[in-house]
Amino acid sequence: MTRSLGYLFIVLVTFCIACSSQSENTSLPIIDNIALSKSLLKVEVLAKDLNVPWDLAYADDGYLWFTEQSGSISRAHLTTGQKTKVLTIKEVWSLRTTGLLGLAIHPDFKRNPYVFVNYTVKQDTTVYNKLVRYYFANDTLTQPKLLLTTVGYRAHNGSRLAISNNGKLLWATGDAYNGNNAQSLSSLNGKILRLNLDGSIPKDNPYPNSYVWARGFRNMQGLTVSDKGKVYTSEHGDAIEDEVNLIEKGGNYGWPFIEGMHNKPEELAFADAHQTKEPLKSWTPVIAPSGISYYNSSLIPEWKNSLLLTTLKAKSFRVLSLNDDGTQIKAEEVFFENHYGRLRDVCSDAEGNIYISTSNHDWNPQPGFPLSGDDKILKISPAKKPTHKPLTAVKVQKGNAAIDGAQLYNSYCASCHQTNGQGVKDVFPALAGSKNVTGSTTTLIKMVQNGINSKSGQQMPSFSFLKDQETAAILTYIRKSWNNKSSAITPQQVKSNR
Ligand code: HEC
Structure with missing residues (x-):
């Protein structure tokens, strides 16, 4: 009794200190400005001291939800940054690139407070990926429902989740380090899978009684759906040819027989025989693209109708402008190169503010990182006047460089x-x-x-x-x-x- 009263007292005092300091200054710390052709933006720290925030998702109740690779799910208030841990999943197996990975939030969260996650587990020597749905009530996640299990591995587990405009759950899975999985229709690996929100198979999937929506992928790290319902992914190539793809129903994207653009004789032969889809863009040398998010807000008009992309290896944030019907990438601009380190995910809220997460505590730390306060979630939004010397975009160089x-x-x-x-x-x-x-x-x-x-x-x-x-x-x-x-x-x- 005394202990709980003492606890209550501490909580009240802490809360009052927090509210008084917040009423004086409700804004988040600003660490940078960005100058675009017309807009001036600011970069604020929404959350810090995190452990590899792998996936970010906006919920219509005013919070940004995020997973941390080691197994926790939290949410941060969009304007105050106030952060609460909602659940820790104990069975998550987190090592290098395995762990708690994808996250999707029901688009009508206020009325349907469903949260979808996928994560890696290890039982004895066997590795699995689980896709689980939760119900949010009383500040925690309840009623876990296992929707699907796939084969896992120590690497190449993907993965990302998204909900399509017609309310289906999409899961971008990795090939579990076995290229044959990617082509086989009897494997769930190396695929875009499509499920009803209760885990059942939608009647209009391309193959009868199968979750498979598209195939031929190696290790996707980004998945997003545009306003028009177009689905885009980012994916890691092997030594070359990282990709961004536009996903079509029943499409075959070629892995392991085709990597990136269809340009070698044996790739062209496979492409002819299987009518494979070519990426919208590929990168050699690789950049390790990660989270991708379709942006169509007028809040930052220069970025309207583009794909926002974070990269790990290239340690950058990229804006890929699309043509009107979203079938081509017209231009690429690069921001923050080497500035915040490895960047894992990106998303935007209903007003058009953008959130990105750093990944400097992951398995592949880079010289000069982590920075103090890493890992962080950064918020990008319009600013009235600069408080820092504004950063600008770097145009992508087309390599003709001397051999070095x-x-x-x-x-x-x-x-x-x-x-x-x-x-x-x-x-x-x-x-x-x-x-x-x-x-x-x-x-x-x-x-x-x-x-x-x-x-x-x-x-x-x-x-x-x-x-x-x-x-x-x-x-x-x-x-x-x-x-x-x-x-x-x-x-x-x-x-x-x-
Ligand atoms: C995707 C990761 C990856 C990339 C990229 C890569 N390597 Fe390696 N490399 C490895 C691995 C893994 C091994 C060890 C394989 C084994 O277990 O023997 C290795 C081994 C080697 C070895 C043998 C080292 C030893 O002590 O046995 C050399 C030499 C080497 N790599 C050179 C290169 C060069 C040069 C490049 C760039 C052109 C390169 N690697 C790019 C993953 C990579």
């Missing part, structure tokens, strides 16, 4: 082996001090040409698509950096080992 080993290394290799050549412990080997790097030139050239399939489950893709000159520049660079002191490799040596 360090730059090529950073584009093609550093996402795994890291800029400093130290790799990631137990995942990607260090190239600094590696005998395979400093030793036989033939072995090294062959490894990089052919890729490496290891027992550990981590794999190195083949880099045979690089030109001889490019491979030679990268290999010379890694043989002479980070205290490695070996001979250069020439384009002729690469050529004779193809």
Whole structure:
């Protein structure tokens, strides 16, 4: 009794301190301004000290909901930032890219307070992905209903959730590290799945009695639905060709036989035979695209009718302007490159304010990050006058650059082996001090040409698509950096080992 009264007292005092400081200053901390052609924007910190906020979703009761990878679901008030943890899911298995991932909120949340999440679980040695629906009542999530289970793996679990304009739940799944899954109609992996909100199969799905809506995907990290009902995804390529796709009913997107644009002879043959869909855009070198969100508000008119995209590897926020019917990307602008670190997700609210989350506490931390207060959720909205020197967009450079080993290394290799050549412990080997790097030139050239399939489950893709000159520049660079002191490799040596 005394204890609970004491507790109540502390709560009241804390609450009064919180309300008095808030009545003096209801605004969130502003950390940057952005100048567009007409609009001036501000960037505020809505929430901080989070653990990889993987998915953000707006609810029409005035809150931004978010998942943290380790297993919790929270919501933050859109103007005060006041944050409450709503649920922690104990069975979540969170390691590298597994954990509590996708989140979707019922579009009419006030009347239908349903929350959908998917997450990875591990039982003995078997990994699954669960899709679960909750009901929000009394500040917590209740009545968990398991809608669907898919095969999982230590990597390539996807995934994202979204609700389509006609009220169906979409789930973008990963191929669970097995390309064959992506083409097979009897597997739920490497697919866009489409469900009724109670977990049943909609009658108008393309294949009878199947959740499959579209197939041929590797590892999607972004999913969004436009005002007109168009569905877009972002997806990680292997060593090259990250993608943004426009999803069509029954569409085949080609993985593992096609990566990115349909431009190699064997890809064209598969495309002909299976009428595959080409991405709206692909990126080589890769940028690791993550959350994607269709934006159509007049609040920031320069960004109306565009796809907002966050990226992990490229550590940037990108605005992809669409044509009128949403079938083409007309232009790409890049913001915040290297400024806030890895960015995991993006969404907007009913007024058109935009929210992005950082991912600097995830499995692949970058030099210079995390910043203090990471991980954060940032709010982007119009500002009246600047309080900081405004940031501007960087136009995307079309590469014709001179061949530079360090730059090529950073584009093609550093996402795994890291800029400093130290790799990631137990995942990607260090190239600094590696005998395979400093030793036989033939072995090294062959490894990089052919890729490496290891027992550990981590794999190195083949880099045979690089030109001889490019491979030679990268290999010379890694043989002479980070205290490695070996001979250069020439384009002729690469050529004779193809
Ligand atoms: C997608 C991640 C990834 C990328 C990108 C990548 N590698 Fe690797 N690399 C690996 C993995 C995983 C291994 C270890 C495979 C094994 O278990 O043997 C490896 C091994 C190596 C090795 C052997 C090191 C040793 O000590 O055994 C070399 C050399 C190497 N990579 C060079 C490169 C170069 C050069 C590039 C860029 C052109 C590159 N890698 C890009 C994942 C990657």
